[in-house]
Amino acid sequence: MKKYLFQSRWLFISPLLFMVIWEIVSRMIGNDLIFPRLLSIFKAFINIIKEKNFLFIVFHTLKRTGISIGISLILGILCSILSYKYKFFYILFFPFFSFLKSIPTIAVIILVLIWSNVEIVPVITGIMILLPLIYENILGGIDSIDRELLKMADIYKISKIDVFKGIYIPGVYYFSASGIPALIALTLKVVVAGEVLSQGSLSIGGEIFMGKIYLETSSIFAWVIIVILINFLLDIFLKKVNSELTKWRNL
Structure with a gap:
């Protein structure tokens, strides 16, 4: 119990220490355009949240993320099942997924910008990066299944x-x-990242790009904090769902 209490204290001390160091460095530099102070970032954060389009901006980015995940999941499941059942497909998919896994993200975004409409660049980019990872995860999961369990299921028909x-x-x-x-x-x-380079409208990336154009460094950091918070909330939600789905294992 004391161990977890000690860890929880460090959980609060860590961001506090980070903010102190940030403020010291900011004061040393003395230029909000290069390295804004925490107060400037906080004000920009509040102003962004108060904007009428804030929820729409977040929603559109999350929608693009959800579409990328959904399509990647469907294609990943289909390709992994084919690869597991037929060696031909495994050999066929191997160079393709190796290429997608190895290519730099920025190169993917630029290529998609050349090939497709600006509005769908973030979605296609997300699919190209996520698909090989989902494919490998699902294929690895299928390979990890206990063969004795499958034999027993076959015996009992x-x-x-x-x-x-x-x-x-x-x-x-x-x-x-x-x-x-x-x-x-x-x-x-x-x-x-795809939204930033494609300058998508009503998107977090588009707002970050506008912050760069107008040299609003505080606004850029504020949007970064918003992305971090979204990831944090999603992480908590997913862990809660996972604990509910695997609750029976603790019985």
């Missing part, structure tokens, strides 16, 4: 649908669950 629902889905989920928050956080960051 359990239907394929029940095997899929009772063995494959839980097995893949438990294998991938710990990495889901990180994947969603990565997708959000990539989508925002």
Whole structure:
């Protein structure tokens, strides 16, 4: 109990120490345009939240992130199942997913800007970055399933649908669950980066780009804090969902 209490104290001390160091460095530099003070960032944060379009801006970015995750999940499941069942597809997909996994994010965004409409750049960018990661996670989850369990299901002639629902889905989920928050956080960051370069309207990335154009450094940091808070809330939500789904394991 004391161990967790000690850890919780450091949880509050860490950001406090970070803010103190930030303020010291800001005062040493003495230029809000280069390194704004915390008070300037806080004021910009409040002004952004008070704007009428704030919720619409956040919603549009989250919508693009959700679309990227949804499409990546569907394609990832389909491709991983084909790769697991047929070696031909595994060999066929290997260079494609290796290419997507290795290519720099900025190169992906620039290529998508050339190939497609500006408004869908963040979505396509998110898919291209997330898809190979989901594919590898699901394929790894399928490979990790206990073969003895599958043999037992075959001996007792359990239907394929029940095997899929009772063995494959839980097995893949438990294998991938710990990495889901990180994947969603990565997708959000990539989508925002795509919005910045595509200068998308009604988007967090678009607002960050406008902050750069008008040299509003405090506003840029305020939006960064908003993205961090969104990721934090999503992480808490996903961990809560995961704990509910895996509650039976603790019984």
